Amino acid sequence: MINLSEFHRYVAENQPNICQVTVVHHDRTMINDSWNGYQEDDTVHTMSVTKSVVSLLTGIAVEQGLIGSIDDYVLDYFPDYKIKRGEKTIQKVTLKNLLTMTAPYKYKSEPWSKICVQEDWSIAALDFLGGRRGMTGEFQYSTLGIHILTGIIARESKMTTVDFANKYLFEPLTIAPRKMYVAPDAEAHKAFTVGKAPKGNIWFSDGKGVGAAGYGLCLSAEEMSKIGLLCLKKGVFHNKRIVSEKWLEESTSARLCCGEKFRDMKYGYLWWIIDEKEKSYAAIGNSGNVIYINPKNRLVAAVSGYFKPTVFDRIDFIKEQIEEKLKNK
Structure with missing residues (x-):
């Protein structure tokens, strides 16, 4: 069992850049807490968590016939x-x-x-x-x-990537629409990337209005947990199909081992595979931003953090301080 006050204190003392944690276990919200002056609906730059969201958007584009096949050149x-x-x-x-x-x-x-x-x-x-x-x-x-x-998604849909995501992913997930943010210069680009203050509902984009695929999406932990729940429910949210079950199965299956540099984790389609036996997987971004999904334990854990490079222990934190304690519930 998780003692919420003890958990709050532990995070403040041992994971100082965490801004928010949202945990859903067996369809119950077990933790929804904030640190560092962040409010529940504030957003952080989720860094490479963006990649896994782009995986979902790619699956939606395939389902719509905008992309013929991922085997296309x-x-x-x-x-x-x-x-x-x-x-x-x-x-x-x-x-x-x-x-x-x-x-x-x-x-x-x-x-x-x-x-x-x-x-x-x-x-x-x-x-x-x-x-x-x-x-x-x-x-x-x-x-x-x-x-x-x-x-490709923007070209084939004839929409900006952000509008495509708003219509086919965020709105069905009851996530507020994102707006494009184009940095006026290199200094603003750097400030966006490394700034520690809340970001607003934006997605960093290029001059054509195409949302950056590898980084740039700003979300709160609660919003990330909705994405995790969508995956946990095999592409369904509030009884509505958003992503095909087949795509989720394919994209969260291990395709190759990434080596010691990446802690010997395996990789799917822009998702990190944490444990093949439990079929757990995660979206992982710099600063320790994470959406962790464990279907076996019916667990989703979302963690947001302000910019702090080389945070490598966030999955360990989730497994030790959240998952293990909920198992003993």
């Missing part, structure tokens, strides 16, 4: 793109490669200064897709490269 959706001279690999890259982080890129570290100054980040990311090494099947974690996915 990326360039099928950019017929006017001019391939660089000598570049052959890009023609072999599929949407599945983007979703599983097995797409090859022509860089060792993410080229923020070269992509984020462009108006159309999807085209700028395409310029870095491919390379001489070819299709290796290796895991190459990317935050900027997968912007191509939100670019």
